[in-house]
Amino acid sequence: MEKTCYFSPVVAQLSPYVPGEQPKLANLVKLNTNENPYPPSPQVIAAITQAAQQGLQLYPDPAATVLRQAIAAQHGLTLEQVFLGNGSDEVLAHVFFAFFQQNCPLLMPDISYSFYQVYCRLYGIEVRTVPLDVSLQLRVADYATDRAVAGVVLANPNAPTGMGLPLSDIECLLQMHPNRVVLVDEAYVDFGGQSAVGLIDRYPNLLVVHTLSKSRSLAGLRIGYACGQAHLIDALTRVKNSFNSYPLDRLAIAGGVAAFEDRAYFEQTCQAVMSSREGLVLALEDLGFVVLPSQTNFVFARHPKVDAAQLATNLRQRGVLVRHFNQARIEQYLRISIGTLHQCDQLVMTLTEILQPVVDR
Numbered sequence: 001m002e003k004t005c006y007f008s009p010v011v012a013q014l015s016p017y018v019p020g021e022q023p024k025l026a027n028l029v030k031l032n033t034n035e036n037p038y039p040p041s042p043q044v045i046a047a048i049t050q051a052a053q054q055g056l057q058l059y060p061d062p063a064a065t066v067l068r069q070a071i072a073a074q075h076g077l078t079l080e081q082v083f084l085g086n087g088s089d090e091v092l093a094h095v096f097f098a099f100f101q102q103n104c105p106l107l108m109p110d111i112s113y114s115f116y117q118v119y120c121r122l123y124g125i126e127v128r129t130v131p132l133d134v135s136l137q138l139r140v141a142d143y144a145t146d147r148a149v150a151g152v153v154l155a156n157p158n159a160p161t162g163m164g165l166p167l168s169d170i171e172c173l174l175q176m177h178p179n180r181v182v183l184v185d186e187a188y189v190d191f192g193g194q195s196a197v198g199l200i201d202r203y204p205n206l207l208v209v210h211t212l213s214k215s216r217s218l219a220g221l222r223i224g225y226a227c228g229q230a231h232l233i234d235a236l237t238r239v240k241n242s243f244n245s246y247p248l249d250r251l252a253i254a255g256g257v258a259a260f261e262d263r264a265y266f267e268q269t270c271q272a273v274m275s276s277r278e279g280l281v282l283a284l285e286d287l288g289f290v291v292l293p294s295q296t297n298f299v300f301a302r303h304p305k306v307d308a309a310q311l312a313t314n315l316r317q318r319g320v321l322v323r324h325f326n327q328a329r330i331e332q333y334l335r336i337s338i339g340t341l342h343q344c345d346q347l348v349m350t351l352t353e354i355l356q357p358v359v360d361r
Contacts, residue, residue, distance in 0.1 A: 010124070017118045020323055029346045031337040032321040034159075034188075034298050036217040037276075038269045038340070041262040044218070044255045051254035060250045062241075067253045070260040071225055075197045080230040083237060086247040088187060088211035088224030093119055094239045095207060095226065099181040100125050102150035109138055111330055113159050113185065125150060136161045136292060136300075136330070140169045144176055151180040157193045160325060160335040162294035164193040174203045181232065184208050190215035190270050191277070192295035197227050204229050214297055215270050216259040221252045273297050277338045283348045284336075287355055302332045305358050314354045320347055 005012075020033035039045075068082040075082075085091035096119040100106045105128035108116050120127045128149070130142045143152060152173055157164035174182050182205055184196045189210070197208050207228040213219035226236060240247060248256075259266070277299065281291050284301050291301040302308060312324040312334055323335040336347070 010122075014121055015118065017115045021321060023321070025319075027319060029320040029339065029343050029350075031339050031343065031347060032323040032335075034214060034296075034335075034337045035219050036214060036269065036273070036297065037338065037343060038217055038272065040217040040255070041259060041265040043258040043262040043265070047254040047258035048251045051250050055250055058250075059246055060248060060253060062245045064248045064253050064256075067223075067248070067256045068225075070257045071227075074260050075227060077197070077200065077227055078230075081200060081227055081233060083226040083228075083233045083240075084248055085224050085226075085240065086244070086252075087213065087222035088185070088209050089115060090222075090247065091209055091224040091226050091236075092116075092183075092185065093122075094236050094243070095181075095183055095209065096120065096123055096125065098235045098239045099183075099207075099232075100150045100153075102148075102180075104148040104150050106150040106153060107143055107145075108153040109155075109158065111136065111158075111161065111327070112153075113155050113187075116153050132158075132161070132329075137163055138165060138169075140165070140172045140176075143173055149177060149180055152177055152182045153185070154183070155185040155187065156196070157188050157191075157295040159188065159296065160298070160300055160323070160330070160333075161292055162188075162296040162298060162300050163292060164189075164295040167194050167196060167199065170196045170206075171199065171203075174199070174206055178205055181205050181207055187211045187214055188296035188298075190266075191274055191297045200227055200229060204231065207232050212256060212259055215273075216266060217269065218255060218259060221255050223248065223252050223256045273338050276341055276344055279341075280336070280338060280344045280348070283344070284351075287348070287351055288358075298335050298337045300330075300333050300335055302334070303355070306355065308332045308334050311354065315347075315350060318350050318353075320350050322347075 064084045068079055071082045072079050101123055105126040107128055107130055110129040110131045133139050186195055186208055189195045200206055207226055209226045212223040284291050289301040289303050291299050309324050312322055315322055
C-alpha cells in the first residue's frame with residue numbers, strides 16, 4: 001500500500017543547510033564552527049542576569065528599539081535604517097523573501113556561504129553562480145550582465161575562503177545593478193575587512209547584514225541585523241511581522257545592548273583573534289600548508305601532500321575538530337577557526353604529529 005504524502009511538494013525538493021558539527025565530547029579542540037574563542041563581555045552577562053530578574057512573563061518589545069538604537073549609534077545610522085532578527089540567518093531569510101523573488105536569476109559566487117542556495121530552493125529563486133577566479137577570489141567584472149537579475153548576494157569577507165573585497169569593488173557592484181538589491185553579508189568584517197555600512201546613505205540598493213555571533217561572542221543568543229535605507233528596512237519589517245513579530249527575546253535585547261556598550265572589550269577580543277590568526281598562519285606555512293589570505297576569524301588552508309578529508313578525520317580522532325567541505329574546487333581545503341593561543345598550539349602540535357611521516361619521506 002502506497003504511503004500518503006502529507007507535506008507540500010516543495011519540501012521533498014529541499015536540501016537543508018548542514019551546520020558544523022556540535023559534538024557532546026569532552027576535551028575537544030573545537031575549531032570547526034567559527035565561534036569566538038573568548039566569552040562575551042562581563043557587561044553582557046550582568047545585563048542578561050538583571051533582565052532575567054523581572055519581566056519574562058511579558059512579551060518583549062517587538063521592535064527591540066533600544067537595541068536598534070545602540071546599533072544605529074554604533075554605525076552612525078538612524079533607527080529607521082536598522083532591522084533586527086533572530087540571528088543573521090533569519091535576517092538573510094527575510095532578505096531573500098523580500099527582494100529576490102523576481103522571476104530572474106540571483107547572482108552569487110559559486111563558492112560562498114551555502115545557506116544562500118538553501119534559501120533560493122526554499123523560495124523558488126533561480127540562481128546564477130559566478131565562479132571565483134583560480135585564486136578563489138571574487139572578480140567584480142564577472143557580475144556585469146545585460147540580462148535581468150534578481151539582485152546580487154555576496155559575503156565580504158567571503159566564507160569559507162576568508163578573503164575580502166575593498167569598498168571600491170562593492171561600489172562597482174552597486175553601480176552595475178542600481179535597480180536591484182545588492183546584499184553584502186559582513187558576518188566576519190570585524191576581523192580585518194572593510195564595512196560597506198558607510199555607503200548606505202549614497203546607495204538605495206545596498207543592504208548590509210551583520211551578526212553578533214562572531215566578533216561579539218554571542219552565537220548562543222542569536223542576534224543578527226540588517227542596515228540599509230528606510231525603504232529596504234520597511235520591506236523587511238513587513239516580512240518579519242508576517243512571520244514572527246517578536247523575534248528577539250528580552251535577554252537577547254539586553255545582552256545585545258551591553259555588547260555594543262563595551263567597546264573596549266570588543267576591540268580587545270577582536271585584536272586577540274587577529275593576532276592568533278597571524279601566528280597560526282605562520283605555523284601552518286612552516287608545516288607546508290598553503291594558506292589563503294584571511295580577514296576573518298578562520299583560515300582556509302590546504303596541504304599539497306595530504307588529502308584534506310583524511311587530514312580532518314585524523315585530527316578528529318585526536319580530539320581536534322576542523323571543517324572540511326566536500327565541494328568541487330575546495331575539497332582539498334580545511335577551514336580552521338581561530339581558537340585561543342592554547343587551542344592553536346594544540347592544533348599545530350597535533351598536525352605536526354600527523355604530518356611527521358609525510359615530512360620524513
